[in-house]
Amino acid sequence: MTQEEQIRLYRLMEKLNWFFHQEMHYLDRDIAEQTARECYPEIREFTYDILWNDLPKEVQDQLD
Numbered sequence: 001m002t003q004e005e006q007i008r009l010y011r012l013m014e015k016l017n018w019f020f021h022q023e024m025h026y027l028d029r030d031i032a033e034q035t036a037r038e039c040y041p042e043i044r045e046f047t048y049d050i051l052w053n054d055l056p057k058e059v060q061d062q063l064d
Contacts, residue, residue, distance in 0.1 A: 005050050012042045 001009070019025045019035045026032050052060065 001050060001054055005046075008042065009046060009050075012039060012046070015039055 015035065016039060019031070019039075025035070055063070
């Protein structure tokens, strides 16, 4: 993972931590929807591209 990707992941985790830290955030439909729209593309890219590609082949095989 590049340093730029590490920074992106850190920023994503900051947003998710902010969201889940207060129950009022995820119970508020508007805040929940906005957070989902902002974060899901990053979550998807990190899960299926960036982090996946950093895993050794044998670990990828175990997870498939």
